[in-house]
Each structure stands twice: as structure tokens, then as C-alpha cells.
Amino acid sequence: MEFVTALYLIYSFLAFYFLFLFVLIYLGHRKEILFVPRPKNKYLVSVVIPCYNEEESIGMTIDAIVKNGCKRLKKIIVVDDCSTDGSYKIMREYAKKYPGLVMAVKTPKNTGNAAGAKNYGSRFVNTDLILFTDADSFPEKGAIEKMVGFFDEENTGAVTASVLVKNKSNFLLRLQTLEYVVIKFTRKLLEFIDSIYVTPGPLAMYRTKHFVEVGRFDEKNLTEDIEITWRMLDKGYDVKMSVPSRVYTIAPGKFRQWFNQRIRWNMGGVQAILKHKDKFFKKGMLGHFVLPLFVSSWIIGIFGLGFFLYRAARWVFVNYLTTTYSVQANAAVLSVRDISLNPDILFFFGIILFVFSMAFTLISLFHEKEKGFKSPRVFDTLVYAFFYLLTYPVILVTSVYKLMRRNVRW
Amino acid sequence: MKRNYFVFVQALLVTVVIFIIGFYIGLSVEGSHLNQVNDYYTRSEVSLVDILALNSLTGSETISCKGMVEATKNLLDKVYKEAALLGQYEESEKLTDSLKTLHTKYDVLRTYLWINSINIKKVCPSSNFSTIVYLYKHDEQDLTKKAEQNVWSKLLLEIKNENKNMFLIPIAQDSNLISLASLTERYNLTNFPAVIINENRIFYEIPEKGEILALINNSSI
Numbered sequence: 330m331e332f333v334t335a336l337y338l339i340y341s342f343l344a345f346y347f348l349f350l351f352v353l354i355y356l357g358h359r360k361e362i363l364f365v366p367r368p369k370n371k372y373l374v375s376v377v378i379p380c381y382n383e384e385e386s387i388g389m390t391i392d393a394i395v396k397n398g399c400k401r402l403k404k405i406i407v408v409d410d411c412s413t414d415g416s417y418k419i420m421r422e423y424a425k426k427y428p429g430l431v432m433a434v435k436t437p438k439n440t441g442n443a444a445g446a447k448n449y450g451s452r453f454v455n456t457d458l459i460l461f462t463d464a465d466s467f468p469e470k471g472a473i474e475k476m477v478g479f480f481d482e483e484n485t486g487a488v489t490a491s492v493l494v495k496n497k498s499n500f501l502l503r504l505q506t507l508e509y510v511v512i513k514f515t516r517k518l519l520e521f522i523d524s525i526y527v528t529p530g531p532l533a534m535y536r537t538k539h540f541v542e543v544g545r546f547d548e549k550n551l552t553e554d555i556e557i558t559w560r561m562l563d564k565g566y567d568v569k570m571s572v573p574s575r576v577y578t579i580a581p582g583k584f585r586q587w588f589n590q591r592i593r594w595n596m597g598g599v600q601a602i603l604k605h606k607d608k609f610f611k612k613g614m615l616g617h618f619v620l621p622l623f624v625s626s627w628i629i630g631i632f633g634l635g636f637f638l639y640r641a642a643r644w645v646f647v648n649y650l651t652t653t654y655s656v657q658a659n660a661a662v663l664s665v666r667d668i669s670l671n672p673d674i675l676f677f678f679g680i681i682l683f684v685f686s687m688a689f690t691l692i693s694l695f696h697e698k699e700k701g702f703k704s705p706r707v708f709d710t711l712v713y714a715f716f717y718l719l720t721y722p723v724i725l726v727t728s729v730y731k732l733m734r735r736n737v738r739w
Numbered sequence: 740m741k742r743n744y745f746v747f748v749q750a751l752l753v754t755v756v757i758f759i760i761g762f763y764i765g766l767s768v769e770g771s772h773l774n775q776v777n778d779y780y781t782r783s784e785v786s787l788v789d790i791l792a793l794n795s796l797t798g799s800e801t802i803s804c805k806g807m808v809e810a811t812k813n814l815l816d817k818v819y820k821e822a823a824l825l826g827q828y829e830e831s832e833k834l835t836d837s838l839k840t841l842h843t844k845y846d847v848l849r850t851y852l853w854i855n856s857i858n859i860k861k862v863c864p865s866s867n868f869s870t871i872v873y874l875y876k877h878d879e880q881d882l883t884k885k886a887e888q889n890v891w892s893k894l895l896l897e898i899k900n901e902n903k904n905m906f907l908i909p910i911a912q913d914s915n916l917i918s919l920a921s922l923t924e925r926y927n928l929t930n931f932p933a934v935i936i937n938e939n940r941i942f943y944e945i946p947e948k949g950e951i952l953a954l955i956n957n958s959s960i
Binding site: 330334338342345346347349350351354357456511521522617643644647648649650651654655657658659660661664672673674675677678 | 745747748749750751753754757758761762764765768769830831832833834882883885886887889890894896897934945946947948949
């Protein structure tokens with residue numbers, strides 16, 4: 330068997346394995362996905378909103394929290410991280426508008442990342458539960474209340490929500506809309522094997538005592554929401570997800586912003602892996618599944634991308650020469666033989682894998698139709714399935730390169 | 740909520756089952772390809788033996804040169820088509836390499852047919868046909884050479900389609916055939932791919948199509 334064939338079969342095996350893993354989890358728990366436990370305890374909730382130069386959206390975010398319909402809401406702490414725009418002024422206006430509920434505070438100096446402002450704001454919290462949201466994210470009415478009931482289980486350390494894209498005005502945003510829906514679906518499935526690996530910044534609730542116990546957010550990490558989740562898992566706390574709790578966030582609409590955001594996410598992921606490297610194959614799902622999954626998927630992604638580029642370069646080179654020689658010899662550039670298809674075992678595996686993957690993507694998209702989420706365009710779905718996902722390894726390679734050059738910036 | 744970690748094992752089992760089914764189908768398909776080409780080869784072998792019998796009648800008044808040329812050409816055309824199919828099947832052969840041996844058998848057949856065409860030219864000097872022998876490397880790794888071989892095979896097929904009185908004999912020179920080696924020795928071939936036209940003109944570089952056509956047409960006059 331040739332090396333290429335063996336490699337392709339290994340990749341297919343892994344892809345099939347993870348696909349079936351998710352499908353089987355879905356089949357076993359499909360009736361529990363939308364489950365929301367009714368809270369039995371009288372918890373109180375404080376909300377912390379970090380803000381840096383968000384004058385356009387901070388007011389709307391505060392309004393979305395105040396009018397969320399959560400009666401157990403005690404305090405909303407809006408933390409200005411020394412913005413250079415009018416954010417702080419708006420916060421103070423809202424503090425006057427909602428006296429006793431909204432509190433506007435300012436960090437002594439710019440912390441340079443969301444974790445710094447979040448940690449600063451968390452020191453003003455004295456409730457059982459602490460909720461974080463971003464200044465450009467808008468929780469749907471009732472979203473907060475639906476997260477609280479999960480804390481009735483004493484071991485629950487954190488609860489995450491469905492993060493969705495608010496703005497869908499261009500092609501890149503529509504692709505992210507699809508991506509976010511698929512991600513939130515798979516994240517919920519991971520809950521059933523205790524492997525939710527991130528509690529995303531747009532809406533995440535923590536039990537305050539566990540949050541303090543694990544040491545709050547790591548201010549050196551670019552993805553503090555991934556890193557703290559891993560510490561929760563490491564301590565043995567459960568991380569849950571309330572699928573009906575939706576939060577709409579403003580996604581980057583320009584390629585450059587999108588690329589930089591993804592670079593930051595990946596660099597943060599690499600930082601988290603390096604920080605927790607001693608936990609590989611040790612207790613719990615962090616060491617036995619989350620860390621190996623992260624690392625192996627990255628190795629597979631980078632190696633696969635490298636090999637794909639190598640093969641593609643060879644193909645382009647041979648075809649360039651063939652075309653050049655054909656023109657020189659006055660022979661046909663393209664013949665019927667060139668486009669003849671020889672289906673083989675790898676082709677059949679590829680087709681089956683593609684069909685199953687598409688089916689899984691479609692289940693993710695249509696399992697629970699999101700509010701305001703019209704049926705995705707076929708073209709968008711195909712671009713998402715064929716091309717968008719291929720950018721992941723490219724972004725990862727760039728992130729590792731930047732990290733190696735110590736170009737770590739929020 | 741009750742956790743079901745057995746799902747990891749279940750996913751593994753389902754994947755293994757899918758792979759076993761996939762391998763079974765793959766091996767069956769490759770096996771059927773082998774049987775099909777083997778069947779073609781057996782029939783071609785029968786035709787070859789028939790030609791051998793025909794050749795043994797050389798000198799007899801009952802055999803015409805036209806008949807020998809016709810029979811050889813027909814067999815060569817048949818072998819060309821079968822080898823093209825074999826090539827396609829070889830490209831899709833991923834789990835076994837049984838077709839490689841069959842490829843060598845076809846190379847032996849074509850080498851013999853080349854020898855036969857040389858003999859026909861001696862026995863029947865007035866016969867009006869040209870021979871193009873294309874010697875290539877079956878397992879070529881050099882990308883430049885690979886591109887050259889792609890163009891050679893397309894170009895020669897085009898020429899073959901445009902000329903009825905032409906024998907096109909592609910042979911893989913890396914098949915390790917003693918007969919082929921001794922045959923090519925006399926041409927002092929230094930490089931591959933190489934194209935020998937009517938046993939007297941050798942091309943290492945790809946010429947313009949017209950140059951080869953002119954050579955063939957001149958020899959046909």
C-alpha cells in the first residue's frame with residue numbers, strides 16, 4: 330500500500346470516528362438537548378460586562394441585561410478598561426438610569442485584555458452566581474434565567490449558552506452564522522461526555538465560589554474563556570450548556586478583523602495547551618479527551634494542510650508543464666483521458682464521509698431553528714462545508730508562527 | 740444526568756465496521772478489475788498464438804502480407820485499448836498491487852508484437868505501415884519526465900487516430916524484460932521517455948506533431 334493511501338485511510342478513520350462519536354451522542358441524547366432545569370434554589374446573580382471602546386453597543390448590552398426578565402439579578406457591574414471613546418460616560422448615564430442595579434467602574438489602568446477587566450469587575454460581586462457578557466453581545470430575553478437551574482447540581486461550575494451572530498449583512502457574516510450554529514450544537518453534544526472546552530465570553534455563568542477557587546481568569550491568556558473552562562474541568566467541576574439561552578454577538582464583518590480574531594483564538598488555545606501540558610492523559614476528561622482532541626486535531630490539521638499543499642503544488646507543476654509541452658508540440662491540451670474518473674476505495678470513503686458530514690451539518694443547522702435564522706442559502710452552506718473549514722489549519726499555522734515570534738497581543 | 744462513556748467504544752466499533760465493509764467492497768472491486776483484465780489478456784494471448792501460427796506459414800503461398808499486417812494491427816489496437824483500461828484500473832488500485840504483474844505481461848506481449856512488426860517489414864518489404872514504439876517509465880517519479888510522458892502519450896494517440904497504417908506500441912522500459920532490453924540495446928538509448936519511429940529515428944525531446952506526421956507520411960509513400 331502506498332504512503333498516500335495509508336495516510337488517507339488514517340485520516341478517514343479519524344474523521345469517521347469523530348463523526349460517529351457525535352452522531353451517536355446526538356442519537357442517545359437528542360431529547361435532552363433543549364432541556365432546561367427549573368431552579369429550585371434562590372440564587373442571586375451579578376453580571377460583569379467588560380468594556381473597551383464600545384460606545385456604540387454598551388448601552389444596548391446593558392438594556393438587554395436589565396430587560397432580560399431575570400428577577401434574581403442583583404447587580405450589573407460595567408467595567409471600563411480605560412476606553413478612549415465615550416464608553417465610560419454612557420456607563421455612568423446608565424448607572425443613573427438604573428440606580429442600585431447598574432454600577433459603572435473603571436480599571437486603574439488599561440489591562441490590555443478582557444480578562445483583566447472581568448477580574449476587576451468580579452471583585453465587586455458577592456452573589457452566588459456571576460455572569461459575564463461582552464459589551465457587544467445581547468442576550469435574548471429570558472436567556473439568563475434559563476441558565477440558573479443547572480447550578481442546582483452542586484458540582485456544576487459553569488454554564489455556557491448558545492452564541493449566535495447578530496449581524497448577517499454580508500457573505501463572511503453569513504458563513505460565521507452557519508459556523509456558530511454548528512459550533513453551539515456540537516458544544517452541547519460535548520456536554521454529554523463532560524467535555525465542553527469553552528464557556529464563550531458573550532454569555533457565561535459561573536458559581537462564584539468555584540470561579541474564585543480556580544483563580545478567576547488568566548490575564549496572560551488570549552482566550553481566557555477556554556483556559557478557565559479547562560481549570561474548571563481539571564478541578565472536577567461540571568460545565569453545562571443551556572441551549573435555549575441565546576446570546577447574539579457582533580461578529581467581525583471584514584476579512585482582516587475576522588482573521589485577527591481567529592488568530593487570537595488559536596494563539597490563546599496554544600497558550601492554554603502549553604499551560605496545561607502536564608495534565609495529558611491524567612484524571613478526568615480534560616486530560617483524557619479535551620487536551621488530546623485539541624492537540625491531535627491541530628497536528629492532523631497542520632500535517633494535512635502541509636500534505637495537501639505539497640500534492641496540490643505537484644499537481645499544478647505537472648499540469649503546467651504538460652500544458653506548456655502540449656502547446657509546443659501542437660497537441661491537444663485537454664483530452665477525454667484527462668478527465669476520466671477512476672473511482673476507487675478512497676473515493677468511496679470520501680463520498681460516504683462527505684454525505685455523513687453534510688447530514689451532521691444539516692442536523693446542526695436545523696435541529697433547532699434559531700430565531701431570525703432563515704434557511705441558509707445552498708451556496709453559503711457549500712462554501713462553508715468545502716472552503717471555510719479549510720481555513721482553520723492555515724489560521725493555526727499563522728497563530729503558532731506568531732506565538733513563536735512572541736507576537737502576543739489581544 | 741447519567742453519563743454514557745461507552746459511546747467512545749461504540750463509535751470505534753461503528754468506524755471499524757464501516758472500514759471492514761469498505762475494505763471488503765474495495766477488495767471485491769479490485770478483484771473484479773483483475774479478473775476482467777485477466778480475461779482480456781487471455782483472449783489477447785490466444786490472438787497472439789494465432790499470429791504466431793500465421794507467421795509460421797511465412798513463405799507459403801497461402802499467406803498474404805496484407806493478412807499478417809492486418810492481424811498484427813488488429814491485435815495491437817486491441818492490446819492498446821486493454822492496456823489503457825488496465826492503466827485506469829491501476830490508478831484506482833489502492834489496496835492490492837496485483838495489476839502490476841498483469842501490466843508486465845502486457846509489456847511482454849507488446850515487445851513480441853514489436854519484434855513481429857520488424858519481421859513483417861523484412862518478409863514483406865512492400866507492406867505499407869509505420870511503427871512507433873514509445874518507451875516510457877511506468878513508475879516515473881521525476882515530475883518533469885512525468886509531464887513529458889503525459890504529452891507523449893496524448894500526442895502519439897492523436898497521431899495514431901489520424902493514421903490508419905500505423906502501429907503504436909507503448910512499452911514500459913522499467914518492466915525488466917530481457918527481450919526488451921536486448922532489443923533496445925541496439926538503439927543505444929540514453930534517456931527515457933524515448934520514441935522510435937520505423938526503427939531508424941529516435942526522439943528524446945517532444946517535437947512538433949507535424950514533424951512526426953511528416954516522417955510517417957514519407958515512409959508510407
